[in-house]
Amino acid sequence: MKQREVIEKAKFADAHIERNGLNPGPAAVPWLTVASLAVVMAYADGFWMMSLRGAVGAIERTQEPFVSWLRESTLVLPVFVVAVLGALALALHLFGPEPRKWSTVLTALLVAAAGTGVGIALITVSSAYDYRLQSDQLQLIGSMSHTCPQDGCVALQEQASLGLQMRAVVYGSGMLLVTNLVLVGWVVAIRGGRLDVSSIRRRTARLGKDHRRIFLAATLFGSAAIHAAVIPEHLSEWAAAGMFFAILAAAQLALGLLSLGRRHRALFPAVAGASIVPLVLWLCSRTVGLPFGPAAGTLEPAGLADIAAGVLELGALLAAGALLRDKDQLPRRPLVSAHIRSLTVVAAIAVGVLGLAGTAPAWFGNPDSSGHESVTVPHQ
Structure with a gap:
C-alpha cells in the first residue's frame, strides 16, 4: 500500500510538471536518424567489402556476390547501429542537444569516422580469412608439386598473397572513408542540414522500464x-x-x-x-x-x-x-x-x-x- 502511494505521487508530480511546461521530458535516442545512417553505411561498406573480395579474395568466397552482400550487410547492421549510437552519444556529450551548424558538421564527421572504423575492421577480418584460405590452397598445391625445391615457391606466393591483402585493406579503407563521408553528408542534406543527436520524449504517467x-x-x-x-x-x-x-x-x-x-x-x-x-x-x-x-x-x-x-x-x-x-x-x-x-x-x-x-x-x-x-x- 505504501509503495502504491509513492507511485501515485510520482505520477501526479510528473503530470503537474508536464501541464505547466516545466520539463518537456527526458532526452531520447533519435532512432530515425540512427537507423538511416546505420543502414546506408552498412550496405555501402558491404558493397566495397564484396568488391574487394571479388578482386583479391579466395575464389571459394566469390560465388553469388549479390546474395553474400545482402546477407553479410544485414548481419553486421546491428554493429553499425552501435557505432552510430556511440558517435551520437559522444556528440551529445561534447556539443549538447541543440544542433548548430558547426556542431552538425562535427557530428557528421564523428558518425562517418565510427562507421568507417567498423567497415575497416570488417574488411580486415575478411581479408585475413581470405589469406588463410589462399595459404591453405597454396600449401596443398605445393605438396603435390615437385618443381619448387624446399617450398621456396610456396613461401614467395604466400608473401605475395599477404601483400595483396594488405594493400586491399589500405585501399579499401580510403574508399570506405570517402563513401561514408558522402553518404552521411547526403543524409544530413536530405534532413535539411540537420543531424539530430537527441529527441524529446514526452513524460507520461507510466513509469519507464529499467x-x-x-x-x-x-x-x-x-x-x-x-x-x-x-x-x-x-x-x-x-x-x-x-x-x-x-x-x-x-x-x-x-x-x-x-x-x-x-x-x-x-x-x-x-x-x-x-x-x-x-x-x-x-x-x-x-x-x-x-x-x-x-x-x-x-x-x-x-x-x-x-x-x-x-x-x-x-x-x-x-x-x-x-x-x-x-x-x-x-x-x-x-x-x-x-x-x-x-x-x-x-x-x-x-x-x-x-x-x-x-x-x-x-x-x-x-x-x-x-x-x-x-x-x-x-x-x-
Missing part, C-alpha cells in the same frame, strides 16, 4: 538463440549434450521473458545459475577438457559462436547482480543518458546476431560447410 532488465533480456535471448542453433549438431554427436543445450536454451528463453515482466527477486539467482553453469563448462572444455563424454580430456578451440555466447552470459550475470543489489522495488532515475543505455542493449543484440551467424559458417562464404556447425568447433 534498461538493465531490457539488457538482461537481450543477453538471455541472444544466448538462448545460439544454444538452440547448435542442438541438432550436438544431438548427432552425443544425445546428452544435445539435451543439455535444449534445456539450457529453454531456461534462458523463459528467464528472458520473465525478466521483462514483474520483478521477482528469485529470478536473478536463477539467471546467475543459467549463466555460470555454461560458462564454467565452456572454460573447462577450452582449458583442460571435459572429464566426461565421448571427447573426454580433449581440448576444443574457441569459435565465434561460443565466444559470443560466453560474452552474453557474462553480461547477463553482471546485469542480474546489479539488479539483485537493489533494495527497493521502484525504478531508479537512470545514471546515464538514454543513448548509453540503448547502446548497451543494441550491443547485446549485435553480439547475439554475430554469434548466431557463427553457428552457420556458410554465412561467411565457406563453401565446405553445411551451415550446422560453429566457425571452428561446436559451441561449448
Whole structure:
C-alpha cells in the first residue's frame, strides 16, 4: 500500500510538471536518424567489402556476390547501429542537444569516422580469412608439386598473397572513408542540414522500464538463440549434450521473458545459475577438457559462436547482480543518458546476431560447410 502511494505521487508530480511546461521530458535516442545512417553505411561498406573480395579474395568466397552482400550487410547492421549510437552519444556529450551548424558538421564527421572504423575492421577480418584460405590452397598445391625445391615457391606466393591483402585493406579503407563521408553528408542534406543527436520524449504517467532488465533480456535471448542453433549438431554427436543445450536454451528463453515482466527477486539467482553453469563448462572444455563424454580430456578451440555466447552470459550475470543489489522495488532515475543505455542493449543484440551467424559458417562464404556447425568447433 505504501509503495502504491509513492507511485501515485510520482505520477501526479510528473503530470503537474508536464501541464505547466516545466520539463518537456527526458532526452531520447533519435532512432530515425540512427537507423538511416546505420543502414546506408552498412550496405555501402558491404558493397566495397564484396568488391574487394571479388578482386583479391579466395575464389571459394566469390560465388553469388549479390546474395553474400545482402546477407553479410544485414548481419553486421546491428554493429553499425552501435557505432552510430556511440558517435551520437559522444556528440551529445561534447556539443549538447541543440544542433548548430558547426556542431552538425562535427557530428557528421564523428558518425562517418565510427562507421568507417567498423567497415575497416570488417574488411580486415575478411581479408585475413581470405589469406588463410589462399595459404591453405597454396600449401596443398605445393605438396603435390615437385618443381619448387624446399617450398621456396610456396613461401614467395604466400608473401605475395599477404601483400595483396594488405594493400586491399589500405585501399579499401580510403574508399570506405570517402563513401561514408558522402553518404552521411547526403543524409544530413536530405534532413535539411540537420543531424539530430537527441529527441524529446514526452513524460507520461507510466513509469519507464529499467534498461538493465531490457539488457538482461537481450543477453538471455541472444544466448538462448545460439544454444538452440547448435542442438541438432550436438544431438548427432552425443544425445546428452544435445539435451543439455535444449534445456539450457529453454531456461534462458523463459528467464528472458520473465525478466521483462514483474520483478521477482528469485529470478536473478536463477539467471546467475543459467549463466555460470555454461560458462564454467565452456572454460573447462577450452582449458583442460571435459572429464566426461565421448571427447573426454580433449581440448576444443574457441569459435565465434561460443565466444559470443560466453560474452552474453557474462553480461547477463553482471546485469542480474546489479539488479539483485537493489533494495527497493521502484525504478531508479537512470545514471546515464538514454543513448548509453540503448547502446548497451543494441550491443547485446549485435553480439547475439554475430554469434548466431557463427553457428552457420556458410554465412561467411565457406563453401565446405553445411551451415550446422560453429566457425571452428561446436559451441561449448
